[in-house]
Amino acid sequence: MVLFSARSVAVFALPLLTAACIGAEIDEQAEELVGEAEGELIAENGQLPNALSLNALSLNALSLNALSLNALSLNSLSTSAKSAIQNPGETGALSRDLLRYVVSCSLRTDQTFSFSWTDSSGVIHPEVYRGDLGYAHWWASNGISNDTYVQNQISACLAARVNWYGISVRISLRNNELASTTAERAEFPVREGAFWGNLFSTTPYVGACYDSVGYVRARQVKRDCAAGHVETNPTTGEVTWQPCGAMVIWGSCNQLCNGIDTNAGYFRGCVTNYFVNPYARTDQVVTTFLTAGP
Template identity: 45%
Template sequence: MATGCIAPELALEAEGEAENIDSSADALVSGNALSYNALSYNALSYNALSYNALSYNALSPAAASALQDSGAGGALFRMLVNYTVSCALDASQAFSFSWTDAAGATHNEVYHGELGLADTWSDGPLGAAGKQVVSACLAARTNRYGVSVVISMRSHEKPLRHEVDRDEREAYPHVEGAFWGDLFAETPYLRACYNEANAEASRAAQRDCAAGSVDEPGDDVEPCGMIEIVGSCQDHCSKLHPPGQYHKDCEDPDSGKTRYVITTALR
């Protein structure tokens, strides 16, 4: 736990017995309200978080400063780190630090892991696969309006890889699209594609970061902050894996095929 003006170090805390994220629907259903303004804060690019930011020596000076910023930029950065920890770490892990607001009050933050998509980040640098799947998770949980909408997150990658049971398929039948990218690249990027059949349902649920925003019917879709909407998933991704209802891979316009894709579905 860091205090004062010392650069905050990471505290990865075991909370009770370790619990692996299992393949139940409850473990894979998540709210999304990450502001796209937080993504555009450049917080996860190479010049803000070191590649081993969640290992022993933790935060780069720039990231440490951003976490302790008492202004709007600090709030955005903390939101982003909170969601990053939730995507990357599992339920037995947490990231803790302290910061001081403009009134001089100290806030002791503890961000808990949830999905465990890159839980080995606690032991060393985040690898290429981890960077991409965590980025996809963050993109999937971003909301243009800051509104929390419950989504079902599905992927060919562990631990999200599972055969969606009948109850979950019936509860979340509207596959809305897919997300991928790399926020840790020298030039960070995020992409999304939409399921044409459910695009209007996504927009009605205020999930414009999945379907793309349009002012009038027939208009070109608008990006969601830094998330580029590349078009229909039918044109960019493999067919939906029938039992799991997810895209195994997608074709990125610039970087080629990637299997680090998260597919989302709505009620």
């Protein structure tokens, strides 16, 4: 099923890396991929079955904001966190965007996070964010400061739902915590890539890798964060790939990840940071899948 994680939000700049490490196999097809934008884009709201998830989380929201570890309750928020989500300006919009997805990833469908904010004209805007995936439904009343496993799962869920273009695309999220049906796997057979990280640690980070075949379809439907956003210099014609905000693209999942689940096709684990330690891996990984398209 799909979640909207619920939990305390505090805004501050994250010292995350911005360098991308993208494999040579993408270079070989650069020209044919540039300009591909047509795809099966579904911009819809509301509940989605299983782990099918909209992904329009702003890359700025992910890169410039972080979450506190207190209980997901308006009364439990710090003064700065409450101020962030009630800010009428751009910072407030980003903070609310992030909170909406945090609630989706963390809480169950029968749980909500409610609050209101007032715009510059004095108009009050009530907000009700409903849970979906339920990674940490107890967060509504208890903090997660001592639960690194949950921190990693929610961070991976958030990273998987970032979209460079700010548009909604239906995707299937899968890992050991997210079940998928036979029908879902049939509709979403293209493995796009994988995401992991921890946005709650003292040194927050998020990483990604791309599937050596699926990244082509990802670019077609404007899902650029696993393989990098293609940009062409209008003067020189040089093609470059930009990461989604602070998300580090480490390369091909086929080289960095292993233990593919024989039933659902997700990676059971990936190397956390190849340059620091090529053997250190994380099992809290979310693998994303796309439709095959026309």
